[in-house]
Amino acid sequence: METHEDLIAADDVLLFVNAAITATGQREFHSGGAEQHLSLEFLHAYLLGNYRELYAATLALDINDHNAALIVRNLLTTAAEATAEQRRTEGRLIARRLALLPPQRVYRLFAALRRARVNNRRTRAIMRDWLAARPDPALDAVKYRSGLKGALKHAHLPPPHQELGPFLFRAKQPASYREPLLDAWRRAHFEQAAIYELPFTVAEGFAAKHGIARGAFLERIAPNLTRLERLRLQGSARALGAAAVSAELDRMPLTRLASYVLGLPLEERTARRAELTGALTAAAERTAGPLRGSWGRVAAVLDDSFSSYGSGQKRRRPLAAALASHHLLAALATEYRAHWTSGRTDALLLHPSGPTPLGLRILDALDAAPDRLLIVSDGWDNAPPGLAAEVLRIWRTRLDPHGRTAVVHLNPVYDAEDFDVRRLAPGVPTAGLRDAEDLPALVELARFAEGRTGLPELRAHLADRVAAFLTDGNPA
Template identity: 25%
Template sequence: MNANQKTSLNFFNHLCTDNTPFILRRDGQLPQWQDATLHQSMYEQNPEFYALLAVVETVQPWQQARILFQLLQSSRVGMSADQRCLLNRVTAFLLAILAPDSVLTIFLALKRVRSNHKHTTKAILNYILNHPELADLASSRRPALVDSLEHALGKNVVRACAKMFTQPETEESQTYLRRHLLRFARDPEWVKLIFPLLYKQGTPQTSNGNYKLAHTQYTEKLKGEKLRLKTVTATNRGDISATLVHLYRGGKSPELEQSLDYYVEESVRQLPIFTGKMALVLDASASTRSYGEREFSTLSQSVALQLVLKKCCRNLQVYTVGGSGFPPVPQGHTDLALALLDALESQPDLVAIVSDGYENYYPGDLERVVEALPRCGVETPVVFCHSKFTPADNLTLRRPVPNLPQLEFWHQEDFETVLLSLFSRVNSQEAQTCLQQFLLQKLDQIEKELALWTVIN
């Protein structure tokens, strides 16, 4: 696997884990972001896929800000109308869900790098002139707004518009204002009232900070129900695992099995599809049973992920460790190393190990096997997926292979991120196409549910 392929495989994980600020200092220097080359490389490979990664729930806010900066600073010469439309849609999404102060930082960074394409100008003007808290924004961040507007339209144009607002209306001035400024505003009369204050000396600051909350109406909806749980129980971590817990504790019944099939089908409709070959090592050893209120909980969530993967992967092979039957009854030792070797023998595109993290059979054996794989010429991606009871579970003693990529899940809503992270590690155009189609559908759904105010009509 060459360096470019490794970069592509690691990019998704980078977006979800690195939240280093995008730094713009007051000394006039260019913006500082250490992963600039990485973002630029991924954008050049596939601008549409790069942009759509921003809609993934777990992508860090400052990484979303970087994507916004990359989309606005890059030229779109040679792109088709459909490509331009998609990039504009993602731009509108990012402008709506990012904190306003972060958006203004990006606008000022665009001025530093002297990037002023047509789509850049439209994005800046649409955001500022139609902001739901324009008055508060203008009072709190007046210098930043002035710099952003003057960069978008030109200093002479913006100052001429501000001057015309304070003078008696003429047909010539109104034509000028509509052509250069007001055509971007949904409420021109409101802009006429606020805009002159940006250049009026001695204007008192009357802000209350409400502009900082403009994005929260969207971010709260995107967080999902699982983050609002005050108490985690065995049956409120998703319908699939809850039904499995009932099956484990109360025995099989046609009603529960029918409900299980229904919940799996409903979940799969909102998840990505993988057309390659995947191997799943499922830990159903005795330790996965747990005890007390957690009894069967982590195993139920692991089996829930297995059921979902069966529907999302056309070619999935499962290697169960310990337990047998369905749902597998937890028993026996945790020999993950042998199961991994069996899985690799089938030459899959990807191997996922789903476990509670307790290795009680030849401890350290799995780590030694994983370390030996590259020396044997095995380049198949192997990912360790931790099944947890709550998001706060301590995994310090539950990492049998620290050098393997690690994923964590405790709620059914985590499945989307887990599947995206798994499938993104497969280096094939077919896998990337499947992910791109899913993310496009996700963007469609977000636009319908959230009604973003930043959408350019």
């Protein structure tokens, strides 16, 4: 029989998962960066101290990279407190998660472990194995030089390539290197042509040193740009006349593509309507995969109020999550209708503005009694305040007591004051949302927040996700 403590534990874990999905320690619309950071650090310490196994298992879920790195750091820092079985499982989870993290974040994690003087045997083994699996040590040496150098010193490891020793650790460089990338870095100090053989982030510094015009530099370095660098630099390159820098929209992840679209001026969005809408639709269909068209009649209430701007650090992030979710839900549904809080109907021309009349939009959405109602909002219902909660309460208790319409609230914003994402109503499951790509899995996870299932079911769910994460190598 499930105890009161089990229900509390399940609630604690779900609260942490919501935070680990949405919070990055950065400023949000309603709270500052310091509040976010302190709130998040407390949650990590609390879950690690009380539910270590479940804390480690969240590495297999849809948590963001910031929190994944924090979990890895905390597990390695407190390795002495784990049992032998826990250390084995944690080691596998950590290794798999590090393989999925961007390399720059992993090198920052290693630097944090070095500053904290965490140098136990397991930490050194994890660093050794991750470095050994890197596909191009020379690229890491050039692009992440200080990170690689610090990691090798901290773990007492030899350089993975014969020429990397002199490159990283000798003040006086050799006259030449056999490795082309290392030699291009050496020549770039005095030869402009060598700059264009380097990765963009490295070449950029050399271009500034040689006084190369930004437009000319961007046009010549274009073949070396990564997909995300192309997306980020397309606007500035076009303004400088470097037309060779073009974003490959057909390969962009859905939420990142939505952020890109929202960053364009309205006039440009209008002029490129067919291209941008087609790219968003195609990305949503790729994301939906085999679930395409399987969700029945879906209605969505989507927040494009002024608070969806986010903050200077996370510009338009909540609105991007809503726009991406809009396109994904259209792909998942057999019949779909969107209700934006502003009342707009042209999703391509969205911009953050106005109050948040969630209650009114939920009434509109429920009028057709859909199979599913998805609400994507930060939960600050203010026009009038509290109407959304009352509408949902009456709908669930009086009009639809048997739950014919499944209602789920997905919140892209962490509320530092409440250590959770803001909820709309007690009877409506709420899950944190960062990337719309994770929406189907989060809707499944949200059922645990309804209070109908407890710790045993949650443990079983996490065990299944961990097994899939470690066996198939696919993050949840």
